Amino acid sequence: MKDFQIIIGGEAGEGSKKAGMIIANFFNVYGFNVFIHEDYQSLIKGGHNFSSISVSERKVDGVREEVDFVLALNEDTIFKHKNKIKKEGGVLIYDENCTDKDFSAEGFKVVKVPLMEIVKKVEGINLMKNTALVSSFAKIIGLKWEVIEEVLGKELKVELEKNIEVAKLAFQETETVKEVEAVGEKKGELISGNEAVALGAVDAGLECFFAYPMTPATGILRFFVNYDKVKTFQPENEISVANMVLGAGYTGKRTMTGTSGGGFALMTEALSLSAQSETPFVVALSQRMGPASGVPTYQGQGDLLFALNAGHGDMMRFVVAPGDADDAYYLTGEALNTAWKYQLPSIIILDKEISENTYTFKKEKQVEKREALLAENNADYDRYDGEDISPMAFPGGEAVVKATSYEHDKKGVVTEDAEAIKKMQEKRIRKYEKLRQEVEEMETVRVTGSGSVAVVFWGSTKGAVLEAVKDLEIKAIQVLIMEPFSKKQMKEALVGVEKIISIETNATGQLSKVLQCNGFKVDEEILKYNGRPFSVDELEEKLKDL
Amino acid sequence: MENIVLPTKNTWCPGCGNFGIQKAITNIVSEIGKEKTVLVSGVGCHGKMADYLDINSFYSLHGRAIASGQGVKMGNEELNVICSVGDGDAYEEGMAHLIHAAKRDADITVIVHNNRVFALTINQATSTSPKGFISNSTPQGKTEEAINPLKIMLAVGAGFVARGYVGKIDHLSRIIKQGVEHKGFSFIEILQPCVAWHNTFADYNERVYELEKEFLPLQEAEEKVKEWDYNNMESKIALGVFYKK
Numbered sequence: 001m002k003d004f005q006i007i008i009g010g011e012a013g014e015g016s017k018k019a020g021m022i023i024a025n026f027f028n029v030y031g032f033n034v035f036i037h038e039d040y041q042s043l044i045k046g047g048h049n050f051s052s053i054s055v056s057e058r059k060v061d062g063v064r065e066e067v068d069f070v071l072a073l074n075e076d077t078i079f080k081h082k083n084k085i086k087k088e089g090g091v092l093i094y095d096e097n098c099t100d101k102d103f104s105a106e107g108f109k110v111v112k113v114p115l116m117e118i119v120k121k122v123e124g125i126n127l128m129k130n131t132a133l134v135s136s137f138a139k140i141i142g143l144k145w146e147v148i149e150e151v152l153g154k155e156l157k158v159e160l161e162k163n164i165e166v167a168k169l170a171f172q173e174t175e176t177v178k179e180v181e182a183v184g185e186k187k188g189e190l191i192s193g194n195e196a197v198a199l200g201a202v203d204a205g206l207e208c209f210f211a212y213p214m215t216p217a218t219g220i221l222r223f224f225v226n227y228d229k230v231k232t233f234q235p236e237n238e239i240s241v242a243n244m245v246l247g248a249g250y251t252g253k254r255t256m257t258g259t260s261g262g263g264f265a266l267m268t269e270a271l272s273l274s275a276q277s278e279t280p281f282v283v284a285l286s287q288r289m290g291p292a293s294g295v296p297t298y299q300g301q302g303d304l305l306f307a308l309n310a311g312h313g314d315m316m317r318f319v320v321a322p323g324d325a326d327d328a329y330y331l332t333g334e335a336l337n338t339a340w341k342y343q344l345p346s347i348i349i350l351d352k353e354i355s356e357n358t359y360t361f362k363k364e365k366q367v368e369k370r371e372a373l374l375a376e377n378n379a380d381y382d383r384y385d386g387e388d389i390s391p392m393a394f395p396g397g398e399a400v401v402k403a404t405s406y407e408h409d410k411k412g413v414v415t416e417d418a419e420a421i422k423k424m425q426e427k428r429i430r431k432y433e434k435l436r437q438e439v440e441e442m443e444t445v446r447v448t449g450s451g452s453v454a455v456v457f458w459g460s461t462k463g464a465v466l467e468a469v470k471d472l473e474i475k476a477i478q479v480l481i482m483e484p485f486s487k488k489q490m491k492e493a494l495v496g497v498e499k500i501i502s503i504e505t506n507a508t509g510q511l512s513k514v515l516q517c518n519g520f521k522v523d524e525e526i527l528k529y530n531g532r533p534f535s536v537d538e539l540e541e542k543l544k545d546l
Numbered sequence: 547m548e549n550i551v552l553p554t555k556n557t558w559c560p561g562c563g564n565f566g567i568q569k570a571i572t573n574i575v576s577e578i579g580k581e582k583t584v585l586v587s588g589v590g591c592h593g594k595m596a597d598y599l600d601i602n603s604f605y606s607l608h609g610r611a612i613a614s615g616q617g618v619k620m621g622n623e624e625l626n627v628i629c630s631v632g633d634g635d636a637y638e639e640g641m642a643h644l645i646h647a648a649k650r651d652a653d654i655t656v657i658v659h660n661n662r663v664f665a666l667t668i669n670q671a672t673s674t675s676p677k678g679f680i681s682n683s684t685p686q687g688k689t690e691e692a693i694n695p696l697k698i699m700l701a702v703g704a705g706f707v708a709r710g711y712v713g714k715i716d717h718l719s720r721i722i723k724q725g726v727e728h729k730g731f732s733f734i735e736i737l738q739p740c741v742a743w744h745n746t747f748a749d750y751n752e753r754v755y756e757l758e759k760e761f762l763p764l765q766e767a768e769e770k771v772k773e774w775d776y777n778n779m780e781s782k783i784a785l786g787v788f789y790k791k
């Protein structure tokens with residue numbers, strides 16, 4: 001058995017997420033690809049949280065509906081998920097004391113563990129139930145005790161010794177049901193998409209990070225407050241954030257922010273200032289289900305057209321759309337380097353699933369900082385000199401550096417002169433042309449498989465789509481760079497294709513509209529807009545008869 | 547003194563109070579040097595300062611200069627950041643930034659060109675226009691009371707709170723310089739008559755006086771800022787540093 005689907009769940013505050021992370025680490029050590037989809041609600045206590053863990057020898061970043069193991073910290077979890085357990089070979093593992101119902105006739109195997117008793121025996125706290133549960137699970141699948149010890153040591157920062165005691169007892173009291181063998185060396189680090197964004201930014205030379213908390217982007221802020229080398233600051237609102245990012249950018253510091261749709265909406269005036277003043281601006285825009293406050297902790301891809309159009313005036317931008325942690329790392333590097341080379345806003349459009357899910361991160365391509373075009377810092381400097389990209393100087397030396405939100409002459413002084421206005425608009429357009437040409441050298445779309453039917457998708461749907469089409473004669477086309485959009489690469493990707501289907505987690509087919517604008521007609525749309533990502537099975541079902 | 551006035555065509559009205567502020571900034575920059583100084587301006591008549599001076603400048607958005615300015619300071623702590631803002635700019639559109647910058651003691655100097663009117667958009671009332679003020683947005687007279695920004699600044703814990711007047715340029719230059727030298731947040735409100743829409747020169751000339759002390763202890767400062775409440779022209783108007791931490 002080489003593929004597993006596991007669900008672990010409980011109330012908010014019971015630590016099911018942490019437990020899921022520990023399990024993921026077990027399999028990571030055993031050489032599997034691991035993916036965790038987090039499902040939680042916008043509340044602090046109560047409710048129902050669960051992690052769906054996909055374990056495979058191959059890269060599988062999507063969730064299947066049938067599961068091999070359900071690990072329940074409370075009764076609610078059992079009732080919510082027991083119908084998904086495979087009758088053949090499936091196992092339900094739960095705390096003996098959490099329910100008096102009997103599940104022995106359901107067809108799957110039932111393992112009751114006295115989690116609470118174990119915790120009490122060593123005088124631990126209630127939260128340690130999850131340690132007992134993961135340790136029992138490890139024993140059920142025949143993992144080695146050393147692996148458990150190693151992983152707990154890495155994942156638990158407080159009361160490690162007590163937790164080890166709890167784990168040991170649970171391990172002793174559980175029987176092995178089936179042995180899982182290691183499949184090789186570790187395939188990569190387990191990180192969230194938000195962490196991948198942060199790492200990509202660091203490798204591209206990030207120096208400051210300013211943000212106001214908003215799910216699902218808050219994880220990036222959490223990363224940087226614990227990271228000394230990047231100056232991190234949380235101001236009073238997103239308007240302040242965006243204008244601070246520009247202020248720091250003006251002094252030459254690579255700065256970025258992260259937010260979701262609502263916060264991004266507040267940043268749009270500053271986005272336009274970035275374009276006009278040619279001050280680099282980088283934002284990770286992690287979408288959640290909208291409109292407005294929407295469904296804060298659930299999936300949506302409803303901000304693509306907004307990201308492509310936000311900001312007033314004829315303004316140019318660079319927009320990338322990663323589909324997993326590896327994409328997020330690499331494309332964030334591209335976003336930062338591009339914002340600084342072309343002195344314009346870069347948007348990394350993410351979604352709840354990429355931001356908060358955990359991936360096995362392989363770092364397929366290393367991000368490097370590329371220097372921006374700099375001028376000599378001397379007295380005759382003009383900020384907006386040149387035909388397209390103006391070399392940058394920063395305040396603090398002999399050069400007088402004038403940046404402005406108004407249309408301006410080459411010195412950076414306001415102008416209302418018709419000729420001068422036209423000239424500056426054209427300078428920015430030439431700069432964009434240059435960017436457009438450079439983008440042709442980048443990987444803007446990625447093709448997997450072949451067939452006369454193509455599915456086109458973006459963002460986190462990648463995981464489920466690639467898994468669903470792997471045995472079908474379907475060409476899968478992921479859009480990685482949304483703006484400037486490479487018609488050429490899309491055209492090449494579509495050679496031999498007779499039918500185009502777009503797959504998105506929004507209600508109006510925003511990628512289809514982007515394709516339409518670029519002259520590609522989408523024949524069919526598979527849309528999901530209930531806040532949940534696509535499962536592999538549901539896409540297989542929809543695609544198999546094409 | 548080095549000439550730092552650019553040959554840009556100046557579009558301020560003849561006699562505008564902004565000329566006095568320009569003179570004061572020129573004085574200060576010639577003392578502290580221009581290399582390490584950045585002027586961050588808002589949008590309004592006041593903002594044009596950025597276009598008229600040959601110094602580093604970040605000409606921000608309406609209301610956002612204080613946010614941009616803090617970004618500049620975080621980007622390079624060696625720079626002296628002077629934010630030239632308007633009353634519409636800082637007391638209306640960007641009030642949150644002003645309050646939070648003061649509260650967090652951001653090391654920037656905010657100078658408010660307070661003409662007590664939205665001037666560039668052609669004469670609308672702001673929150674420091676007096677009650678009863680007749681303008682394009684209040685043809686029957688403003689019904690709301692004016693706010694007292696100095697009171698607000700003291701209430702949120704600003705570490706340097708001062709008021710200057712464009713009719714006293716030497717005094718104004720001195721207090722702005724003290725504000726720039728003050729480590730931490732400094733707030734300087736400048737009474738800047740707008741000759742086009744709100745010409746208060748005569749009233750101010752009659753009422754302003756300079757505080758004798760270099761600065762006051764907090765409690766005394768809190769009392770002193772109440773002396774003139776912005777709604778009338780009945781009391782005297784104190785100038786100088788009201789409070790310094």
Ligand SMILES: Cc1ncc(C[n+]2csc(CCOP(=O)(O)OP(=O)(O)O)c2C)c(N)n1
Nearest residue numbers: 589590591592608632633634635664665666
């Ligand atoms: C977001 C935004 N809203 C409105 C305006 C229009 N606007 C330009 S200047 C101004 C008023 C400026 O008043 P104040 O800040 O007091 O400056 P003053 O002209 O009096 O110096 C306004 C409302 C703008 N530029 N941006």
Ligand code: SF4
Nearest residue numbers: 558559562591740741
């Ligand atoms: S309108 Fe008022 S503030 Fe503006 S330039 Fe004229 S006098 Fe000065």
Ligand SMILES: [Mg+2]
Nearest residue numbers: 632633634663
């Ligand atoms: Mg004004």
